[in-house]
Amino acid sequence: MNVDRLAAILKQAAQEEIMPRFRRLDDGTVKTKSGAFDLVTEADVGAERVITAAIKAHRPDYLVIGEEAVAANPKLLETGLEDRVVIYVDPVDGTANFAGGLPLFAVMAAVVENGETVAGVIYDPLGDDVVMAERGCGAFQVFPDGRMTRQKFADPVPLSEMGGVASTSFLPFEQRRAVLGNLAKVKMLAGYRCAGHEYRYAAGGNVHFLMYNKLMPWDHVGGALIMRECGAHVAKFDGSEYRPADTSGGLLVASNKDSWDELRRDVFTV
Structure with missing residues (x-):
């Protein structure tokens, strides 16, 4: 899948399902999974549904494995990765921050082809920008106005x-x-x-x-x-x-x- 298309899908889900609920979660819409800091909200479920449907509409042959789908069916993690394209989705990474009203959460997806990661996308709904990479092509931050900045890890220090x-x-x-x-x-x-x-x-x-x-x-x-x-x-x-x-x-x-x-x-x- 084209990395720009995938980024657009993540943005659409954030606009439709995540941002309208930020700091507007009603009682009962936040649930605990494994512990006090492992939460799920309506935004997680809704965003994953939108992302999965959009990917499937474009490429029905792709397997989409989202965090909330695995929470419902852990056997999805046992799916073999060879000879197929798998897209892993985290609909709201940092759910505890999101639920607490802290503006540090993201929407993430990764494309795996024949067992190898070929693309990664991290969208920031608050900044409305994305950091993305395709294997062998470098990593870039892409801003809403189309500007692109190549990313570089810090130089070594003691x-x-x-x-x-x-x-x-x-x-x-x-x-x-x-x-x-x-x-x-x-x-x-x-x-x-x-x-x-x-x-x-x-x-x-x-x-x-x-x-x-x-x-x-x-x-x-x-x-x-x-x-x-x-x-x-x-x-x-x-x-x-x-x-x-x-x-x-x-x-x-x-x-x-x-x-x-x-x-x-x-x-x-x-």
């Missing part, structure tokens, strides 16, 4: 000068305690409860690392491609390549291989 994002909440307690202590070795740590905005922030060269432990494809498949196209080194904790079918093993992104090795050795000793 560990003590690094700033980054680390999502530690899914680490086992002892490992989380060790990692949080080790993070005192870097200069700045942030976390926005929205992988979409964290990937966008990194794409603009604003941080030196990203770390995630829980890997769901709608959260990270597109973002990981964008990071690679920005020039970052992207790998699972064991150094192996992160692939769309992976749902465990952690993910670490850094400016280059040397920075990745240093972070893995001295900070993220999980």
